[in-house]
Amino acid sequence: MSLARVQNFSLSLDGFATGEGQRLEAPFGHAGERLHEWMFATRWGHEMLGQPGGTGGIDDAFARMFAPRIGAEIMGAGKFGPPGWHEDPTWKGWWGANPPFHTPVFVLTHHSRPSIVMEGGTTFHFIDASPAEALAAAREAADGQDVRIGGGPTIVRDFLAAGLVDHMHIVVVPILLGRGVRLWDGLEGLEKDYAVEATSSPSGVTHVTFTRAGV
Amino acid sequence: MSLARVQNFSLSLDGFATGEGQRLEAPFGHAGERLHEWMFATRWGHEMLGQPGGTGGIDDAFARMFAPRIGAEIMGAGKFGPPGWHEDPTWKGWWGANPPFHTPVFVLTHHSRPSIVMEGGTTFHFIDASPAEALAAAREAADGQDVRIGGGPTIVRDFLAAGLVDHMHIVVVPILLGRGVRLWDGLEGLEKDYAVEATSSPSGVTHVTFTRAGV
Numbered sequence: 001m002s003l004a005r006v007q008n009f010s011l012s013l014d015g016f017a018t019g020e021g022q023r024l025e026a027p028f029g030h031a032g033e034r035l036h037e038w039m040f041a042t043r044w045g046h047e048m049l050g051q052p053g054g055t056g057g058i059d060d061a062f063a064r065m066f067a068p069r070i071g072a073e074i075m076g077a078g079k080f081g082p083p084g085w086h087e088d089p090t091w092k093g094w095w096g097a098n099p100p101f102h103t104p105v106f107v108l109t110h111h112s113r114p115s116i117v118m119e120g121g122t123t124f125h126f127i128d129a130s131p132a133e134a135l136a137a138a139r140e141a142a143d144g145q146d147v148r149i150g151g152g153p154t155i156v157r158d159f160l161a162a163g164l165v166d167h168m169h170i171v172v173v174p175i176l177l178g179r180g181v182r183l184w185d186g187l188e189g190l191e192k193d194y195a196v197e198a199t200s201s202p203s204g205v206t207h208v209t210f211t212r213a214g215v
Numbered sequence: 216m217s218l219a220r221v222q223n224f225s226l227s228l229d230g231f232a233t234g235e236g237q238r239l240e241a242p243f244g245h246a247g248e249r250l251h252e253w254m255f256a257t258r259w260g261h262e263m264l265g266q267p268g269g270t271g272g273i274d275d276a277f278a279r280m281f282a283p284r285i286g287a288e289i290m291g292a293g294k295f296g297p298p299g300w301h302e303d304p305t306w307k308g309w310w311g312a313n314p315p316f317h318t319p320v321f322v323l324t325h326h327s328r329p330s331i332v333m334e335g336g337t338t339f340h341f342i343d344a345s346p347a348e349a350l351a352a353a354r355e356a357a358d359g360q361d362v363r364i365g366g367g368p369t370i371v372r373d374f375l376a377a378g379l380v381d382h383m384h385i386v387v388v389p390i391l392l393g394r395g396v397r398l399w400d401g402l403e404g405l406e407k408d409y410a411v412e413a414t415s416s417p418s419g420v421t422h423v424t425f426t427r428a429g430v
Contacts, residue, residue, distance in 0.1 A: 013406075013423070014399035015230050172387075174411040174423065178403020184229035188393020191228075196389040200415040208228070208389065 002139050003146040003215055006156055006168040007066045009183075010035035010205075013172060016180035017153035024082045027094055029180060035173050038205045039063050048100060058201045062169060071142025073101050074134050076155035077109040080124070086111035093124065101150075104141040106134055108155060131155075131162045153183045160187055168194075168210040217354050218361045218430055221371055221383040222281045224398075225250035225420075228387060231395035232368035239297045242309055244395060250388050253420045254278050263315060273416045277384060286357025288316050289349050291370035292324040295339070301326035308339065316365075319356040321349055323370060346370075346377045368398045375402055383409075383425040 011017050012035065019031030028035060039045045044063040046054035054060065077086070085091045086109060093099055102121040109126050116124045125141075127134060138147040149159045159165050170183075194210040201207065226232050227250065234246030243250060254260050258269035259278040269275065292301070300306040301324060308314055317336040324341050331339040340356075342349060353362040364374045374380050385398075409425035416422065 014402070172413070172421075174406055174413055176399055176402050176405045178399075178401065184391055184393075186393065187229070187391050190391045191389055196419065198387070198389055198415040198419060198421045200413040200421060204411065204413060206387075206413045206415055206421050 001215065002071075002142060002144055003166040004135055004149055004159065004164050005070070005146050006149045006151075006159075006165060006170070007070075008039060008063055008169060008171065009151060009156060010038070010171045010173055011183055012175050012177040012180075014176045014178065015182045015184050016177040017151065017156075017183045018078075019177055019180040022078065022082060027082070031177050031180060034175055038171060038173065038201070038203050041203065055203065057203075058199065058207065059203050059205065062171070062207050065169065066148075067102070069146045070103060070148045071145025072103050072138040073105045073148040073150040074138050074155065074159075075105060075107055075150040076152050077107060077111075078154065079150060079152045080107045080109070086113070089113070092116055092118065098122075104138070105150070106138050106141075108134055131159050131164055135159075135164055153181045157183055157185065157187065160190060163193070165210070166212045166215045170208040170210070172206040172208060174204050174206075216430065217286075217357060217359055218381040219350055219364055219374065219379050220285070220361050221364045221366075221374075221380060221385070222285075223254060223278055223384060223386065224366060224371060225253070225386045225388055226398055227390050227392040227395075229391045229393065230397045230399050231392040232366065232371070232398045233293075234392055234395040237293065237297060242297070246392050246395060249390055253386060253388065253416070253418050256418065270418065272418075273414065273422065274418050274420065277386070277422050280384065281363075282317070284361045285318060285363045286360025287318050287353040288320045288363045288365040289353050289370065289374075290320060290322055290365040291367050292322060292326075293369065294365060294367045295322045295324070301328070304328070307331055307333065313337070319353070320365070321353050321356070323349055346374050346379055350374075350379055368396045372398055372400065372402065375405060378408070380425070381427045381430045385423040385425070387421040387423060389419050389421075 019029030021029040038059050042060035042063045043054035081091050098120040099122040104123050107126050110128050113126045197209045199207045234244030236244040253274050257275035257278045261269035296306050313335040314337040319338050322341050325343050328341045412424045414422045
């Protein structure tokens with residue numbers, strides 16, 4: 001069974017998954033990297049940067065669920081680049097020559113362009129599609145493995161609202177961003193379709209998982 | 216030192232402390248009692264209702280911090296009664312003849328009325344005052360003990376925005392209310408003034424405490 005999964009998706013305590021003022025120099029706007037420090041502090045985060053050390057507890061265990069069994073990712077246009085990236089034909093994402101996805105990645109955008117093959121197994125495809133259509137395309141590319149719904153918050157919200165997410169890992173970071181893009185708007189009663197678990201970490205963050213009944 | 220404290224203040228995962236449609240038959244609107252089930256399930260909650268049993272773990276330990284060292288409470292008009300209560304001269308709150316406060320309670324309202332002495336030590340005072348003025352009055356009544364900022368969300372937010380809260384105990388309940396009154400609006404960066412701890416409970420809720428440096 002191929003699941004649609006959200007992994008390592010960070011929110012502030014007041015529900016913002018990204019700050020205000022996203023731009024080339026600030027992919028998360030005024031939030032900076034504060035929503036993701038918990039991840040960079042783990043052994044997994046250190047390995048991604050080629051560094052030794054890092055924490056080995058619950059944050060590391062959750063962070064490492066990012067890649068296993070994932071065969072494709074779906075992301076929104078706002079995750080792929082800063083506002084206006086579609087006007088730059090040389091833009092290939094924020095992540096350099098070897099992005100951390102290592103699978104096909106479907107970028108949801110109204111501005112289609114040819115696919116881009118990167119190093120390390122990542123290929124970016126650009127499609128203008130509904131959540132269900134995008135998931136069908138990503139599932140086919142995933143070849144029986146799971147599909148990661150990679151964000152940003154608007155895309156995760158759209159997939160949740162469409163009932164398409166099977167498993168979701170949210171990380172609540174104890175900061176108040178005050179402004180930005182919220183995840184939860186319009187999702188009243190979402191918990192009824194899921195088993196929800198919350199586990200706080202000594203680092204200060206709380207991991208919240210939503211697992212759909214029967215998956 | 217007399218602290219201003221928030222205790223047992225429940226929020227949904229999407230940040231609402233009360234639902235939409237507050238009225239006589241539904242003090243928390245469409246939220247019903249879902250934000251407070253964790254509290255009623257504790258031994259302390261059972262004791263309040265004169266019943267045996269209840270859970271004895273972390274939820275009970277936090278819940279029991281409601282009363283000790285508290286010498287007065289401040290609450291908003293929306294906590295004291297449903298919309299329009301000030302037009303009913305016989306309204307004495309939701310809690311019956313012996314309310315669970317057992318101290319002076321200062322109700323912030325633009326519609327002043329004579330104080331009401333209840334059974335069990337609770338006296339309701341009705342004042343039209345700023346947060347700082349109300350806290351000064353409650354501190355005097357508390358006679359050296361702490362003052363509980365009792366809610367609703369608008370009042371807690373006003374006291375937080377004015378920098379008047381020394382300790383806060385928030386309980387995040389894993390439900391999505393979707394609508395109602397939010398606590399966190401306009402409090403960007405609040406965490407900088409506090410040590411913040413999050414502790415999840417086997418019941419599913421997460422206790423988040425804010426403790427101001429030096430108190």
